[in-house]
Amino acid sequence: MAEDVAVVGWAQTVHSHEMARRTDLGLAYSVVNAALDSCGLSIGDIEVVIDAGSDFLDGRGISNCVAADALGAHLKEESKVAGDGLLAAIYAYMRLRTGMFSTALVVAYGKSSQSGPSAQSRSMAEPFYTRPLGLDALAAAALQARSYTRHYGVDGSAPARVAVKNRAAGVENPHAQLRTAVSLGEVLGSREVAPPIRELEAGPVSDGACALVMTEGSVARALRARPAWLVGVGMCTDPYFLGSRDLQRCTPAAKAARSAYRQAGVFDPGRDLDLVELSEPYAYQELMLCEALGLCDEGEGADLLASGTTTRDGGLPVNVSGGVTCANPLVATGLVRLAEAAAQVTGRAGPLQVRDAKRALAHSSGGLAMQTAACAVVER
Amino acid sequence: MKTSDATHDRRPLEPPELVYLKGETRCHYTWSTGEVVGSFLGALRDHARILGAVCSGCGRVAVPPLSYCEECCSAMEDYREVGPRGVVMSWTRVAAGFPDAPLPAPFRYVLVKLAGADTSLLHLAPDDERVVVGATLHPEFRKVRRGAITDIKWFVPDESAEERTREQ
Structure with missing residues (x-):
């Protein structure tokens, strides 16, 4: 061993x-x-x-x-x-x-x-109940976004503000695909590609x-004098069918994080983590994930965002890389999160470096509407 | 295709324009839908009725039915008729068509919880402003049914189903 x-x-x-x-x-x-x-x-x-x-x-x-x-x-x-x-x-x-x-x-x-990407996500659909309906990843996410935002009364502009935060962060990321900031007005004014999801709230492919x-x-x-120690991991999966899930919360991410926290000795994630890298192909998911990962209470993702805590200069930066809002290489996305987290805790994150980052969480999701989750905690 | 007679030219080659190749993966499937999915699809086709499966372990009623309970892993062998009415739990709009789309755009996707079911069914609805969370919908079956989830054309707001019945 x-x-x-x-x-x-x-x-x-x-x-x-x-x-x-x-x-x-x-x-x-x-x-x-x-x-x-x-x-x-x-x-x-x-x-x-x-x-x-x-x-x-x-x-x-x-x-x-x-x-x-x-x-x-x-x-x-x-x-x-x-x-x-x-x-x-x-x-x-x-x-x-x-x-x-x-x-x-x-x-x-x-x-x-x-x-x-649409062909890819439609190919994932099981052939009896889902594929004949043509559901793709965007539409599946939209069904989840509405369930979540409606249940908690999340302000319709909150996902747009996630996109604004992440796009601003991505400007500094030399690996990002999108390196231009966007204004709140631009995001809110972008086309509803699958309501309530707007075009600029969806990451690129x-x-x-x-x-x-x-x-x-x-x-x-x-x-290495200072390697990034992998001190906690967790994985969890939800049912495949959207209608069999609780779409209002991201339970797999919560369980995967709990497992990683237990191994890593993270008791209060808001205090014990220095930064978080999430996989959020759609902006609303960052709000759900902050709740699932225990960075705030249930239904308070938008409040956490509004408090400024999750910005680059906040108490717990989320997606200082710009996250998936700025680059989404399918399949590699979650591993990129771990690479970013490892770079941060070893002080090698260059222009993205969060000062004195010692411990970070990397998250990935898979399947339609975040069916699966994986979490890893790294520390120096 | 290019031909060249400069076979003895040994000057360094200029890098070519990128070469793209086109292709596709063709694979025909004949999926047996099995006893459980097949019972659901058969009931749609032959009787225009919607079946859920009852879990032998936790009693959960799953629509559409599966042979296994997603939650407690028990077998689902009994059926129960559900609906036909249901309540919209979530929806989104598809504005633009795509290859093999089930309906001409615009249309809506809905998660609809049918009466007597513990899960929601993913299906389609008209792009009608009455199709919102909490609305009651009713299935509209196709006249010619072949044993597919699309034997239900879509779920329509209750009122319009009634209007349609009155008009006929």
């Missing part, structure tokens, strides 16, 4: 709406060596590769058969998660904790420009990739 596991290296692409100069595997490959270089390891030092990809986005079944070579998995143990990359990082964490491996490479990539190098404690200490 390995007592501790750390994130020692990371790299992500500059996410954009179409990275035509690289194939999907070229995207993934581009971050593999960059992540290794960032911690002074070479591919020969890596014992296991865990990757996250989407067969649908790639257009290949069991797509890691082709992908593994690009991920440096030559004659190594390799395994794929058909879900967000943060899950891959948690699987790697568990492998390292067993003591069977001492080094792991985690890679997640998504090239949505090859097919299109990006091509992008992210890779992390994770090791057990003794390797981490030898490599």
